[in-house]
Amino acid sequence: MARTIGSHGAKTTEAIRKAGLKLIYQHGYEAMSLRQLAAEVGIQVGSLYNHISTKQDLLFDLIKTHMDALLLALDRALSITGDPVTLLRAFVSFHVTYHIVRKREVFIAYSELRSLEPNHYEEIVAMRRRYERRLTEILEEGCRLGMFEVQDCRVAAYGILSMLTGVCTWFRPTGRLSRDKVIDIYSRQVITGLAPRSRETGRDLGEAPESRS
Amino acid sequence: MARTIGSHGAKTTEAIRKAGLKLIYQHGYEAMSLRQLAAEVGIQVGSLYNHISTKQDLLFDLIKTHMDALLLALDRALSITGDPVTLLRAFVSFHVTYHIVRKREVFIAYSELRSLEPNHYEEIVAMRRRYERRLTEILEEGCRLGMFEVQDCRVAAYGILSMLTGVCTWFRPTGRLSRDKVIDIYSRQVITGLAPRSRETGRDLGEAPESRS
Amino acid sequence: MARTIGSHGAKTTEAIRKAGLKLIYQHGYEAMSLRQLAAEVGIQVGSLYNHISTKQDLLFDLIKTHMDALLLALDRALSITGDPVTLLRAFVSFHVTYHIVRKREVFIAYSELRSLEPNHYEEIVAMRRRYERRLTEILEEGCRLGMFEVQDCRVAAYGILSMLTGVCTWFRPTGRLSRDKVIDIYSRQVITGLAPRSRETGRDLGEAPESRS
Amino acid sequence: MARTIGSHGAKTTEAIRKAGLKLIYQHGYEAMSLRQLAAEVGIQVGSLYNHISTKQDLLFDLIKTHMDALLLALDRALSITGDPVTLLRAFVSFHVTYHIVRKREVFIAYSELRSLEPNHYEEIVAMRRRYERRLTEILEEGCRLGMFEVQDCRVAAYGILSMLTGVCTWFRPTGRLSRDKVIDIYSRQVITGLAPRSRETGRDLGEAPESRS
DNA sequence: CATGAATGAGGCTTCATTCAT
DNA sequence: GATGAATGAAGCCTCATTCAT
Numbered sequence A, B, C, D: 001m002a003r004t005i006g007s008h009g010a011k012t013t014e015a016i017r018k019a020g021l022k023l024i025y026q027h028g029y030e031a032m033s034l035r036q037l038a039a040e041v042g043i044q045v046g047s048l049y050n051h052i053s054t055k056q057d058l059l060f061d062l063i064k065t066h067m068d069a070l071l072l073a074l075d076r077a078l079s080i081t082g083d084p085v086t087l088l089r090a091f092v093s094f095h096v097t098y099h100i101v102r103k104r105e106v107f108i109a110y111s112e113l114r115s116l117e118p119n120h121y122e123e124i125v126a127m128r129r130r131y132e133r134r135l136t137e138i139l140e141e142g143c144r145l146g147m148f149e150v151q152d153c154r155v156a157a158y159g160i161l162s163m164l165t166g167v168c169t170w171f172r173p174t175g176r177l178s179r180d181k182v183i184d185i186y187s188r189q190v191i192t193g194l195a196p197r198s199r200e201t202g203r204d205l206g207e208a209p210e211s212r213s
Numbered sequence E: 001c002a003t004g005a006a007t008g009a010g011g012c013t014t015c016a017t018t019c020a021t
Numbered sequence F: 001g002a003t004g005a006a007t008g009a010a011g012c013c014t015c016a017t018t019c020a021t
Helices: A009-027 A034-041 A046-050 A055-077 A084-101 A103-111 A118-144 A153-170 A179-193 B009-027 B034-041 B055-077 B084-101 B103-111 B118-144 B153-165 B179-193 C009-027 C034-041 C046-050 C055-077 C084-101 C103-111 C118-144 C153-170 C179-193 D009-027 D034-041 D055-077 D084-101 D103-111 D118-144 D153-165 D179-194
Strands: none
Touching: A009 A034, A009 A046, A009 A055, A009 A103, A034 A046, A055 A084, A055 A103, A055 A118, A084 A103, A084 A118, A084 A153, A084 A179, A103 A153, A118 A153, A153 A179, A153 B153, A153 B179, A179 B153, A179 B179, B009 B034, B009 B055, B009 B103, B055 B084, B055 B103, B055 B118, B084 B103, B084 B118, B084 B153, B084 B179, B118 B153, B153 B179, C009 C034, C009 C046, C009 C055, C009 C103, C034 C046, C055 C084, C055 C103, C055 C118, C084 C103, C084 C118, C084 C153, C084 C179, C103 C153, C118 C153, C153 C179, C153 D153, C153 D179, C179 D153, C179 D179, D009 D034, D009 D055, D009 D103, D055 D084, D055 D103, D055 D118, D084 D103, D084 D118, D084 D153, D084 D179, D118 D153, D153 D179
């Protein structure tokens, strides 16, 4: 991805990235043709190659750029002091917000992983793991302090991530619920879900009546 | 999808469906070529057309067959009597099990929705909504009875579905956790997450310290 | 190069090979487009791929087939008994004849060597060396018997081969000279050129007045 | 081919010609792209057009320049007095030397003839004929004087040219044989090959006449 | 002069689909 | 039913060339 900053062509490059984002989001990487992409940008197919080196490279560039931004933003969002509950709430808020605002990047970065060449795939998956790790660490700290109670922090983290990420598949900014409302709802559902069992009663709603093997 | 039941070719037809499932799961519908498919089955490309009418039709058939089976199985799984908590636990167990066992069908039915022609798309989405509706109803009933407390049952249902469905992206049968263990963990996390706020304290972990509008 | 003997498609395959031979001879491998080739054959471009696997493969197939035939024919032509002069005359006759009759194959096999992929290149060059070796051996035997006198049999062989091969660049079947006449002329020129120096004078026309190192 | 003599850009122009020579020799005219050429020179593709007018023009310029130089050098090499044998030896020496030293120009001028546009093609072929004519004239004079005996001077000339030109396909400056040695070998082979049949013996293996000047 | 971007044609190859055998 | 061959569209990419900056 050669990006000649300041030059006139930078505008075209950016337009290609934007159009690529849109079309890949809409139709998928495989289903998007460079013909479509060029048409969307308003240039000839061959001209694309003044800005990208390969269709595959465009995909990688889009995903990589997104992941970089995501990790950076997460760092900033979690650079607060507070107990695990506070951090978890910050995480939920950040994750949901980011996944709503950058809906398309987020979707592509996940659903087109398999379209990446092995090398690129590995690189992105590694970044994704770093992201997940941040949440897992919060859960682990919460368990240590007795604020959360989960049988497996990794599994819990995966569950939370799936739940939150799902937001970007149905949330509409113009819909019934505001973004903050959704964050509120999910924060409660997530944090309550990790609550330790009540000491007094000895059981809670989540425990199965009979034991399983 | 012409299936000549009983004839010798039925075996081939089934082989095509099986191979199609595998290849679409691996590479995606757009990325799978009928040449690959034929090769996987061990026949020539042209011969495929004795069994399928169209690549698109094969996709639809696979998804439709899956959705029929899914809804039927859900019916069976929820045909028990019990309070919402019991039903919810049954739902979680069913959903996770099905998504682990029929991992590929489930994945395709979701990720290749966009590859369906409008008519087919509508049909499948309607079925999917019926599925989601079953969970939402359980939550609504639970709220009515005071066993759950959520601000929005649809949103809660989406969250739960996302969480549970995520299982099929990381679960490995040979992994650290057994299927039952995973069901156990998620049941607790889901049901606890819906628990009403403690009456005594008047607030719970999930509520934000400051008020929101 | 899949060649299904007896099937209807074999005719097309052969037509492609023939047209490929013609076009590569005329314009060169790089300059020949598959569009041209398909047009020459009278089919669609894509249909070519029912008969060839690759443009490169077509080239290799043409050259390899030629080299096989050439070596086989040489074997037959030299399967006579006789002294080196007789064998050399047989070689000249064979080489010139073959290079006139199979003018295009011969030309391609030489001029498009550089268009072959490394593996293919090596294979063909090895065959070519076997061909050259046959001539060199005749010269060596002739020298042993005192019938020829050359300072370096390999160089002499190269010279002879170049001279004879050049025929196919200018010979016209309808031209002034018959094929047999040309063979006659070249036989004499080649064989005379290898004649030992006259015993009486101790020197001959080919020796330079001043000595060289 | 605009050559701004004396200007700074002349260096670039010369670099382009040199790189073009190299790349066309290596890959052929059709296979060489202007992108490669520009990269080899170290400039951008567009910049080439400040120095050449067309890819075709570059080819023609390279060949034409070479042919001019070749004919001029031949004139100089043959501007000696002497009998046909002396002249022939001078020709052989010159031709071999030139074809070894200017290996790439020579090769291109021959192998890329077919890549020239009709006009250019005719022009170069005419020059080539003038070159060949010089050799033919020597042979004709030699025949007139009874020093050579060939049935057809044109054919003999073609044969000799082919033989000598072949040198540039296998000669390596660092190889087993020095350039002078090769010239020596070929001079003898060529001249001996033209020797008249011995009057006394009536055989044709090339006996030397008694004297030469 | 050099540059980078644009063009439009065309490169090789693969695609889903059809159909005579 | 299966096959191999044909189709025509489309896939990604590279080409030589032009031109404003």
